[in-house]
Amino acid sequence: MQPRQIELRIKRIKRELTKLGPMRPGTLSMQYAACQKPGCACMDPVKPKKHGPFYQLSYSHLGKSTTRFVRPSYTGQIKKELTAYKRFRALTQEWVTRELALSQLRLELARRKDDEK
């Protein structure tokens, strides 16, 4: 790829980054649980009917892992935020990849110029 093409791609990445909406890292999972109360349907030895679903949001930030429950009515918004964060990560990663390629090309160009002297 030519430096000009890479620069254009980086420009597009920056533009898309400014358009990202609310975001958050993490994964959303669905859990079913037994309350352990004797006689409850969840404790039926033959056909246990567990409670749930409960939505659990897990994420780690600055080296700290957190898990919390999310109300079912919030899961739609949370899923949007998780998707936006994934896009953010993909874009910034690609940005760095392109910058590395660009920097490498500049180094090679400078070396070639020096060799010509």
Ligand SMILES: [Zn+2]
């Ligand atoms: Zn129960």
